[in-house]
Amino acid sequence: EPEVTQTPSHQVTQMGQEVILRCVPISNHLYFYWYRQILGQKVEFLVSFYNNEISEKSEIFDDQFSVERPDGSNFTLKIRSTKLEDSAMYFCASGTGEGGNEQFFGPGTRLTVL
Amino acid sequence: AQSVTQPDIHITVSEGASLELRCNYSYGATPYLFWYVQSPGQGLQLLLKYFSGDTLVQGIKGFEAEFKRSQSSFNLRKPSVHWSDAAEYFCAVGARQAGTALIFGKGTTLSVSS
Numbered sequence: 001e002p003e004v005t006q007t008p009s010h011q012v013t014q015m016g017q018e019v020i021l022r023c024v025p026i027s028n029h030l031y032f033y034w035y036r037q038i039l040g041q042k043v044e045f046l047v048s049f050y051n052n053e054i055s056e057k058s059e060i061f062d063d064q065f066s067v068e069r070p071d072g073s074n075f076t077l078k079i080r081s082t083k084l085e086d087s088a089m090y091f092c093a094s095g096t097g098e099g100g101n102e103q104f105f106g107p108g109t110r111l112t113v114l
Numbered sequence: 115a116q117s118v119t120q121p122d123i124h125i126t127v128s129e130g131a132s133l134e135l136r137c138n139y140s141y142g143a144t145p146y147l148f149w150y151v152q153s154p155g156q157g158l159q160l161l162l163k164y165f166s167g168d169t170l171v172q173g174i175k176g177f178e179a180e181f182k183r184s185q186s187s188f189n190l191r192k193p194s195v196h197w198s199d200a201a202e203y204f205c206a207v208g209a210r211q212a213g214t215a216l217i218f219g220k221g222t223t224l225s226v227s228s
Contacts, residue, residue, distance in 0.1 A: 004157065031212045043158070043204060045215035055213035091158065097212030100165050101146055105158035 002026045004106035006092050011081055021109045023092030024061045032075045033103055034067065036060070043091065049075065053075045053086070067070040082113045116141050116203050120219035127195050128227050135190040135222050137205030147188040148206040149179055158204065164188065165210060175199070200226045220228065 005024045007041050008075040013019050025032050046094075048055040049067055066078045079086055093103040119138045121201050127133050131168025139145055150158040160200040169181040179190045188205060202223050 006157075016161070035216075035218075042220050043206075043218040045217070048213045050213045056215060058215065071207065075123055093158075095212055100163075100210045101162065101208050101212050101216070102148075102163060103158065103216060107155070107157040 004092055004094055004104055006106040006109050008092075008109060009107065010110045010112070012114065015084055015113055016081050019079050019082055019094075019111065021079075021090050021111070023075045023094075023106055024078075025074055025075055025094030027073070028106060029096050029104070030095035031095045031097045031103075032067075032069070033054070033095075034077045035091045035093065035105075036088040037091065037108075038085075038088045042062065046077070073103075079111075084113050087111055087113045115142065116217050118207050118217055118219035120203075120205055120222050122222045124221070124223045124225065126225040126227055128193050129197050131194045133190075133192045133199070135203050135224070137188045137190065137219060138186050138206045139205070139217075140186065141207050141217075144207060145207045147175065147179075147181060148189050148208070149188075150175070150206060151175075151201045151206045152204065153211070153220075155204070160192070161203075162198075166188045176197045195224075195226055197226045197228065200224055 007022045032049040039044045047057040047061045089108045091107045091108045095103045117140045148163045149161040164171045164181045202221045204221045205219045206216040
């Protein structure tokens, strides 16, 4: 069964460094999403992406964040200058868009900012 | 404000016993509702969804959920719990339109005792 994959599974970085989290959505999906979950808190929406542009973004998704689909298979989230409070589990999701807003999630990347 | 409340942080159920996980939502438009399950180290797996029609929906792994508009609830049930059902369960609400955010509850951790 096709699934969303994410790399790396765990990323440790120093505060102020740039990180890129990578996702490979399910191949025939057209809608892509990033969410994050700070330890002990809710899963929170960051951004959605369709047709090579951002569809919707939350207040969390400020100028420090960017997303890109650099080729036909990858979807990336970049954090330009990481802060301690960026430490979280980051989930990528994708969906076909057919019939509704069903979203299929990857296993997540745990980002630790020191 | 749009929100999802899962009142139970942690529930323990005996193997073979029935299960009900509660979910209440506040959403301005017609809600589209989801239950996801997350096992340790895994991503969020979609258990079931409700868009419209029959208010009792069946999902994978023997789960079902009932939408009650008057109570703004979407409770998850299973008649007989298996040890492998131990996981964290998330209720989410969103719009039907693809590319839009899902709003998640804080989750309920299910433990299964033998």
